[in-house]
Amino acid sequence: MSFVLAIVGRPNVGKSTLFNRLVGKKLALVDDQPGVTRDLREGAARLGDLRFTVIDTAGLEDATDDSLQGRMRRLSERAVEMADAVLFLIDARAGITPNDTLFGDILRRSGKPVILAANKAEGRAGEAGYFEAYNLGLGEPIGLSAEHGEGMAELAVVLQDLI
Ligand code: GDP
Ligand code: MG
Numbered sequence: 792m793s794f795v796l797a798i799v800g801r802p803n804v805g806k807s808t809l810f811n812r813l814v815g816k817k818l819a820l821v822d823d824q825p826g827v828t829r830d831l832r833e834g835a836a837r838l839g840d841l842r843f844t845v846i847d848t849a850g851l852e853d854a855t856d857d858s859l860q861g862r863m864r865r866l867s868e869r870a871v872e873m874a875d876a877v878l879f880l881i882d883a884r885a886g887i888t889p890n891d892t893l894f895g896d897i898l899r900r901s902g903k904p905v906i907l908a909a910n911k912a913e914g915r916a917g918e919a920g921y922f923e924a925y926n927l928g929l930g931e932p933i934g935l936s937a938e939h940g941e942g943m944a945e946l947a948v949v950l951q952d953l954i
Contacts, residue, residue, distance in 0.1 A: 794843040794954045796836070797874035799867045799898070801890040804882040805910040809937035810847035813838060831870055839947045841954060846870050867897055876904040876953050878946075881924050883909035883917030883934070895927040906949050908933040913941055 798806045814834035836845040848870045871877055879898055881891050898905045909921040912934035924932040933949065935942035 793835075794876070795846060795874045796843055796876050796878055796950070797846040797848060797870035798878045798880060799848050799870055799894060800880035800882075801888065801894065804880045804885075805935075805937045806880055807847055809878075809880065809910065809935070810834060810845055812937055812940065812943070813845050831866070831873075838943060838950065841947060841950055843950070843954060846873060864893070864897060867894060868901075871898065871901045871903055874903060876906060876950075877901070878906045878908060879927075879929065880908050880910045880935075881920070881927075881932070883912040883920035883924070885911075886920040887923045887926060891927065895929055899929065904953055905929050906933065906946070906953075907931075908935045908942070908946065910935045910937050912936055913939050 798810055800806055810832065813836035815837065832847040834845050834847070836843050848866055877898055879894060881887060907924060907927060907929040909917065909924045909932045911917055912921055913936035917934070921932060921934050933942050933945045935946065
């Protein structure tokens with residue numbers, strides 16, 4: 792049985808970009824526009840010597856028939872149920888939003904191990920958001936750039952202890 796890591800977070804934080812980097816294929820759609828993808832997506836991930844299953848929680852982007860918060864809650868809860876650990880992404884450039892705080896609360900109550908990562912942390916633009924992420928009360932964030940491949944070694948170190 793493969794270790795399952797679910798990537799959760801509000802729309803546009805870079806979940807699918809990270810999923811694609813871990814899976815090594817363009818399985819998940821990456822887009823600036825909302826409404827691109829619907830379902831949870833699963834792939835075989837490689838990170839250094841680690842092999843595991845990764846779930847991209849697409850579908851949070853599709854909020855036409857219900858409140859975004861309601862859909863986020865249901866989808867993230869489904870993904871968290873399926874997962875052995877959760878990778879919670881925030882956008883270091885945008886900083887912490889009310890939906891990030893909502894997610895953080897759901898995840899803290901889940902009882903699953905949570906890895907907090909501040910994505911889009913390349914360069915100076917992500918510094919303030921990275922430090923804001925400490926306020927979520929989920930420990931020290933990993934600074935990531937899914938687009939540029941930064942922080943992947945730190946992610947591997949944290950995952951190694953869980954797998
Ligand atoms: P998702 O909605 O959480 O799946 O986010 P996506 O993976 O679709 O990415 C949303 C946007 O953020 C896209 O324009 C990506 O190119 C961009 N993005 C993703 N990762 C990074 C990153 O590390 N740095 C920067 N600057 N942009 C990123
Ligand atoms: Mg996506």
